Amino acid sequence: MELMEGILTRKSIRKFTDKPVSDDDLTDLLKAAMQAPSAGNKQPWHFIIINERKTLDAITEFHDYSKMLKESPVAILVCGDFETEKYCGYWVQDCSAATQNILLAAHAKGLGAVWLGIYPKQDRIDGIKKIFDLPSNVYPLAVIALGHPNETKEPSNRFNKEKIHQNKW
Numbered sequence: 668m669e670l671m672e673g674i675l676t677r678k679s680i681r682k683f684t685d686k687p688v689s690d691d692d693l694t695d696l697l698k699a700a701m702q703a704p705s706a707g708n709k710q711p712w713h714f715i716i717i718n719e720r721k722t723l724d725a726i727t728e729f730h731d732y733s734k735m736l737k738e739s740p741v742a743i744l745v746c747g748d749f750e751t752e753k754y755c756g757y758w759v760q761d762c763s764a765a766t767q768n769i770l771l772a773a774h775a776k777g778l779g780a781v782w783l784g785i786y787p788k789q790d791r792i793d794g795i796k797k798i799f800d801l802p803s804n805v806y807p808l809a810v811i812a813l814g815h816p817n818e819t820k821e822p823s824n825r826f827n828k829e830k831i832h833q834n835k836w
């Protein structure tokens with residue numbers, strides 16, 4: 668798949684088959700994540716692969732928009748480490764870029780994925796920190812539900828010239 672095609676056709680997938688995602692595919696997704704740009708090239712991210720059914724289901728108990736985790740065979744938790752970021756607060760941008768790379772790489776491999784926001788919702792942060800026993804310097808940004816898609820979605824055209832400004836508002 669050509670890059671622009673992948674960007675323009677990627678959709679959030681919330682229904683999955685029970686077919687497992689291969690370890691090779693997960694490694695490729697994490698390689699893509701770690702190629703993301705980061706402030707000062709500090710790469711303050713950490714990733715947790717979640718493939719235990721009880722753990723995936725536990726997230727749905729406090730995250731209202733995560734019900735697809737009950738079908739997803741695997742998810743990736745994207746976290747930022749305050750101690751390794753170079754510029755205060757930029758972990759959010761760094762980990763967001765890594766998350767987008769995972770979504771695009773999943774699409775290129777024919778997998779489905781959806782970004783489930785954690786940060787800045789305190790109840791979600793607390794729930795994730797408790798489940799995964801995260802150190803105090805590590806904050807969860809997002810959980811990405813992954814799997815082989817059990818739905819198809821047509822791409823939408825979101826280009827809007829009214830959102831473009833040149834040199835001033």
